[in-house]
Amino acid sequence: MPSAGIKCGMRGWKVLLRTIEKRRVMTNKKNQVIRTSLGLKDEVLDDLEKDYKSPLVEKMKQEGNRLSIGNFNFHIAQEFGFCYGVEKTVDFAYQTIKKFPDKKIYTTSEMIHNPRVNLRLRDLGVEFLDGQYSQGKSLNDITEEDVVLIPAFGLTPNDLERLKEKGCILVDTTCGSVVHVWKRVERYAKEGFTSLIHGKYNHEETIATSSHVTEGPGGHFIVVRDMPQTQTVCDYIENGGDKDKFLEEFKLAVSEGFDPDKHLPQMGVANQTTMLSSESLEIAEKIKQSLSKRYGSENINEHFRSFDTICSATQERQDAILELAQSKTIDLILVIGGYNSSNTTHLAELSLEYHPAFHIQEASEILSLKEIRHQPIGKEDQVVESGWLPQGKVSIGLTAGASTPNRVIEDVIQRLIELSK
Ligand code: SF4
Structure with a gap:
């Protein structure tokens, strides 16, 4: 009888230990979603500035959002470029890369709709599980050893649950x-x-x-x-x-x-x-x-x-481009941002109500002072247009979508200056 009691007791202990372990794993799985700063904000600041900030655009902001150089008068909208949500997403992505140097880092889709940012993250080792930058892997390939970034747009509850079940580390940058x-x-x-x-x-x-x-x-x-x-x-x-x-x-x-x-x-x-x-x-x-x-x-x-x-950032950028576009001194507007960026597309739509407007993704879309490649409103393909830039003195309005780094705006300005030399 005693031995039977001991056996029963040992079985009981084993069941208890298994239950504790199961709960520990479940608790870990529940606690694995990181939604606040990873504590490395200062450490990634220089990299973020180097990759995305622009001294030229900062200077323009200090000088009334204007720049006059050669035949060009550039006027930039009061509100443009990175919004608070995108700032957070990009910051968290860089902190994640710094925090987990030995882990494989994935993102469930494009982190934001801007090619410059996505390609930079890919260069830094982030792998895309969906979309145009995907290299063929899917959620099925994720293991508990991995880190997965959730982009600013968020994720479906189903996919979030699937990832939690995997036991990987999740860094959720969904915008508030x-x-x-x-x-x-x-x-x-x-x-x-x-x-x-x-x-x-x-x-x-x-x-x-x-x-x-x-x-x-x-x-x-x-x-x-x-x-x-x-x-x-x-x-x-x-x-x-x-x-x-x-x-x-x-x-x-x-x-x-x-x-x-x-x-x-x-x-x-x-x-x-x-x-x-x-x-x-x-x-x-x-x-x-x-x-x-x-x-x-x-x-x-x-x-x-x-x-x-x-969101307030979208509203502010739309109000600002309307204000700029209503100015009679502007000859044309360049709207800079990813072709799949919804908010950039709407900035172009508003601009076009008042002036010729060209939605371009990068400075390289300005092929010459005569030709520009751009995406017309409502279209998903780009076209090359001739005679886009008036001759002589020209006033160019500028704005950029909420996912466009200032560095890209600077590149556009520099490209025009270079081409006019
Ligand atoms: S555009 Fe608005 S909703 Fe989207 S990331 Fe920026 S702040 Fe958030």
Whole structure:
């Protein structure tokens, strides 16, 4: 009997130890997400300055955002370039590289939408698990030995869970303004409202935001890119219509099981943080009017919610380019930033309302004083345009998207000066 008791006791101990170990691993897995500075901010400052800052642009800022040289008068917008979210993301990425010199470091997609930054991170050894810089590895290849960076746009809850399960170290640089949108759409879902997201259905941020809608039971979303798509939604709200045709048009932009008859009557509007803010407000108003027409304005609170989730950095850059573009002394505007950068594209769209405007990614897009390669508004391919620069004295407006380093702006200015020598 005693020996049986001892055996039973040992088995009990083994079970207990296994449980403790399991809990320890689970606790480690839960605690492995780093969301604050890694304590190496000062150590990476010089590298960040060397790679992205520009003494010339700093000088321009001190001198009224202007620079006159040769035939060129450059005017730069009051707000431009790196936003607070991007500053944090790039800073955390550099700190991560410094902190884990012996580990393999991955990012789940582009860290931000700027080729200069992504290529520099790749040179520093960061491997991309998705997107144009990917070298073929995926989340499946991650092990507990690795470090994974989560970009400014965030990540879907599913992918986050998968990575936590792997036991790797996660450095989450998701921008606080993006998290703010997630909270908003989660609340809509809890209240039984469908999220209507003004954004691009295949943009990393909108993918993450829409996945937060469906995280809980019964959450649904529809993503509209622009006013024509909003009009389709409004027509259906007001008059009903061909459900199959509607679902075909939005097949890539709605939640699974989306039914316009069931899910359009109660809607909460949110937006990808980098959309054109005037368009987002117009879309919200249009949806509200349609719901009012269909269900009566006295009942609107039961059918409509709205919250402007454009981030302050996007808003400030859009306001600043509008102010600059309205100046009559400007001849043309160069908008500098990644071709896949949503906020840069909108800066170009606003500029074009007032002046010839060219969205370029790097200084090398200025082929000569006669030819420029740029991405026209609404297009995904670049074109070469001749006769872009007026002869003689010229006033050039400049702005840059929230993911564009000042160093790239300096390169553009230097390129023009060099070409004019
Ligand atoms: S553009 Fe706005 S949401 Fe995006 S990273 Fe910058 S501050 Fe954050």
